[in-house]
Amino acid sequence: MAKSDEELLDFDKMRLADWSAKRAQEALNGENADLYRNHLAIALWIDGWAERLGANDVQDPKYNAGYIKGIREIAAHLRQTDLLPGGALLADLDL
Template sequence: MHHSDAELLDFDTSELDWDEERARNALSGPAAELYRNHLHIAMHLSQWAERETDRTKGSDADERSAGFVHALEEVAAHLRQTDYLPGNGFPGST
């Protein structure tokens, strides 16, 4: 499924280390297609986290799945923040 850049960038940035200029530069730079792929993956991971939250809400599995949901959301955040693009270096890495 194809999504416009506007659709790919339609997410809440309040909890991210978000830099709009960095994202826009990534969309027009040499790794633009890779970044778009990362945004697609992040969209899927966020949807998966939402489904998991809805699936386990109020059940015994709710607390156990919280770590899983958090991990999905963290990976999606790093993908959106351009952290996994060539030359950006994952935070904390050498």
């Protein structure tokens, strides 16, 4: 069953460096709304992945912590609309 927008937006926004509720709502109402919902779903999956990684016993906790931080950064950019067409991280690419 598909998640509602409210469920997709149910995450700790304080962890994001550039969260804008207005920008998110505009993306949900804009021409790339389906893509943004997909990005939110991917970010939700990444959160679960990070939690599972955090629960695993690894030989190098520093590596694991850095890896988790990295994948959470990707989730943050997906949520902040940075990877939508014209988004902050794609603006310099001629896509």
